[in-house]
Amino acid sequence: MLQYNVRDILADPRIVITVEETLDLPSISYGGEEIAITQAPVVSGKIRNLDGTMPEYKGSAELVMRMPCSRCMEDVAVPLLLEFSQRFLPAESVGDDWDEDAEVFTEYRLDLQDFVMNEIILGVPMKVVCREDCKGLCPKCGRNLNEGPCNCDFHEEDPRWDALKSLLQGKNKD
């Protein structure tokens, strides 16, 4: 569950905690949608006590998620490699001058779970394409144009012509 007791490393800065865990995370919710995780996140790295008071976690998470191509809607495997460097501050030490980039922890319990989950969600790309030259779907018949052209006549579908047509039709009615 990515929770670590840092009492020892706060007492002795020579001690290093090794992080190596595979998260049981079949999917994540993102923007109201479930995104399937097809290769479970492997979280690794080290927790060190650099300056005697603030443990630092340096590490990474590697996973593969499945998202639809934003043009043709076919599923795409999206590999993510996230790298972290995060300091954690004991709640007792939070003062007026605390560095807001540091996460706060209590009772020697450093919880990387929430931190890593957040980072994974931040790492989800806004859009993916199955390939750079994906032709997408025909807006008229919905055919996947990567599989070949359809028989739709796009000239009629140009919205500028539509606007002109309705303008002319409106005139003719008067």
Ligand SMILES: [Zn+2]
């Ligand atoms: Zn595509």
Ligand SMILES: [Zn+2]
């Ligand atoms: Zn078509």
